[in-house]
Amino acid sequence: MSKHTFDWIERQVCDIASERSVQPDRAFAVWCMQFIYPGFDLDEALIRTDTLRGYGGGDGGLDGWYKNEDIREFHLWQCKWSESFGKVFDKKPALELKNALEELLSLERASQYGDKFVEVATSLQLAMEHDYQIILNIGLLGSMKENSISQFNKTICDFAREKELKISCEVWDLEKFQQEYEEHHPSSETLEGQSFKFKLKSSQIIHMDFDDATLPQGWEVVVASLQGISLGKLAQQLASKLFGLNVRFALGANKRIKSIWESLVDPTDSQYFWLYNNGLTILCDDFKITNDSNGIPNAIIIENPQVVNGCQTVTAFKKCTGKYTDKPSVLARIIKPPSNSEGKKKSLLIAEKTNSQNPVLSRDLRSNDTVQKRLRKSFDQLNPPWFYERKRGEWGTLKTPEKNKYKDNTGEIRGSHRRLDMEYLGQAWRMLEGFPSVAITQKRELFDNEEIYSKVFSPRRNPEQFLFASRLRTKYEEFWHGKNFEGIRSTCGNYLTDSMLRRMMNAKGQVVSHSVALTCKALKKGKSWELSDAKIGLKLIDNFESKLLPWNRILAKAFHEMLQALDNDEEAVGFKKTLEKSDGNALKTLWSSIEATASILSFSDEKLNLPRDILLREEN
Known part of the structure; x- marks a missing residue:
């Protein structure tokens, strides 16, 4: 855990507490909501953490909630604030959150905590009718004992099976907050003038050059399957420099790529990864296909590679390196535009339009206007x-x-x-x-x-x-x-x-x-x-x-x-x-x-x- 990250979070939490006249524990819950969910402003985060039953009343173990209609997830939060670095929490936060869920599943029991709790319970039950996934989040300005986490996961798994509900758990400790922060703040360095080898999973490629009727004049494209392990290692090396031309910088690992991670590391499912995934779009200044000793294509050397679509997929390969086999691969379109002003203009449009189908914010798509x-x-x-x-x-x-x-x-x-x-x-x-x-x-x-x-x-x-x-x-x-x-x-x-x-x-x-x-x-x-x-x-x-x-x-x-x-x-x-x-x-x-x-x-x-x-x- 990083003392620097602890101090950084503590300062922001204290600012929220001072600005909105709330206690630090409430301010920490507000900070968690803002940090985890892109697009949340302070007012909205305050609303989502307003769970107290009147002045001085309890919250039933619930510190925050969020209904994500785009991906059908209902998030419940229990947050623990600490004023000292290195705090290790036991199973208490997990038990409080499980208790909150049990109370929310009954409107009659929820009513004892007041109208705010009933509002959450009503929204939760409506979400369950539409087959939402329930996510139990624990936010800690510290860490949790490993055996407490294991026990929490097992207890919730048994509870979910008993109630026939889709429930999963997420522990956001200081280390995870630090990892997320690093993903939010990419490097400002570029890859201009630098070339890197992307190994191929399959020798079957489609190469469309300047004479291909499919493309506008002056454009060149290769469509190939990239080797997953090689891509993951390269992504670790280059990090956010791969995404400099994207309409947004890397926003970190979140729930939207959980399914990508799961299929990538699953021993059985990983062979289908190529079929599940939409693939990557990579813009570059130049590329060259290389062959092995038998003349069979085995890699593509790409100058200034810029992933403009598929950032989440690349992040998954990077984060999960060492956890998946050599089976996964991913389809990639590698595009070399003309070097003139029209080529640069169209490159920005490609970055925008290939992201318009993904859950980026509207402001991201305007950033290159x-x-x-x-x-x-x-x-x-x-x-x-x-x-x-x-x-x-x-x-x-x-x-x-x-x-x-x-x-x-x-x-x-x-x-x-x-x-x-x-x-x-x-x-x-x-x-x-x-x-x-x-x-x-x-x-x-x-x-x-x-x-x-x-x-x-x-x-x-x-x-x-x-x-x-x-x-x-x-x-x-x-x-x-x-x-x-x-x-x-x-x-x-x-x-x-x-x-x-x-x-x-x-x-x-x-x-x-x-x-x-x-x-x-x-x-x-x-x-x-x-x-x-x-x-x-x-x-x-x-x-x-x-x-x-x-x-x-x-x-x-x-x-x-x-x-x-x-x-x-x-x-x-x-x-x-x-x-x-x-x-x-x-x-x-x-x-x-x-x-x-x-x-x-x-x-x-x-x-x-x-x-x-x-x-x-x-x-x-």
Whole structure:
């Protein structure tokens, strides 16, 4: 186990605990959900770990849950936090999780733990009706005794057989978290100018050269069966450098490739691996087929091999090396495009389209768009430069000297580096445009919906406009932070009680989103958002605490009035759900409160454009 990994996880967990005013054990469960399931944001992870039966109540042994409809899996979590490195857990977490499952299988028994537990039980029973696999996950900031793991697996296997259910177990200990982390952060080195030997399993190959009518002019392809053992060893040697052209960096081993692993290592099933698997697509700069002494093809020498489809398969061969026989092989299309600009353009399309059938996120398929490349370059040319992360995991591929280019020496930027994320930035722009609710609750449509995507990432937009939206969002995330209670009171007054502040922290994503939307609505001078508005806004952000002090008082008063109104309305659905509604009524209500307060603050002899001039009074 690595002390470095322990410290890294502990820091992130403590940040979550501080930001959302939750205990470290709950924050660790939140961290596990975010880390294991790609696409989970903090708000969603908090919802999935909200299992307590009222204030101070128990959770029935359940710390988190997740229903994966794509692959029909229902995940239950029991997490154990430790403040000391090297903690070894016994069978207690396993027993608690098994107990939680037994309680969930009966709605009557589940009801003793409250409505939240019943909600999970109802969802679980519906999943079982549709033949879902139940996955019992134990998350540990330490390790578990080997005999406890073996006993847990045996107990669950017997239980599954008795109940005629499909149940499996997964122990996520510190060592496994470390392995997963390494898979999330691939190398930034490339294979350009380097050649590697891929051994063939079969001498039967299809070689389509420049004259083949199947291919466009100038393209060359070989279709062959690659030897599994050789591929696994080569993948261990080259690691993530094999995936540099992929639309996403390697995201690690997850449940989606479990079936690949199982068929690969099974002594009987492994001979069918070639038939089960869709194969690989490898782009390269050049290739050469080599023969043995009898003139029979035995290998392909590939220059700059880039696996653009089949990353999970290659990862399986790499991870399972030594656990499978010489039987498994995999079909591969090795493609050599023309070296001109058209060849490079089509290569990117191949990387995108061959992944469109796989469970990659929508944002991954947009990462190589021209507009995203242009934004990356534009942000890099700002003074000072900003790093725009269009591919997930891309920042982790940079070496320290490269990161230092974006290091912030003023202490103003969170994380000490000037970084922007494609999804984060897109959400911030939707907030700016007046869609604060859907920016959070429907973030996937940002990349799924062509009309929304084209509008948000308009090529005519200046990078400073995007920069303002993103930085304003970050500033309000820091302002509406669980550890900033006293700072909020100092700015807004003591009328925001602890109870109200906790309710706001539970809806922090929406509070931040609406704060951004309202601030931008006030700052906008004309009907559309202009570069001049962004430049004024960036000056305000540079002095956020002083310049926006009067404005933030008005903003907090609006949230306070909404909370009071909801408390007096017996039919109200609650603060968080009110903000999450996509009808925009929450934004209108908050804006009306702001206008009313601004009118009271203005003087009759002043001709103010309320509330913009109050927001900019110090600036002017």
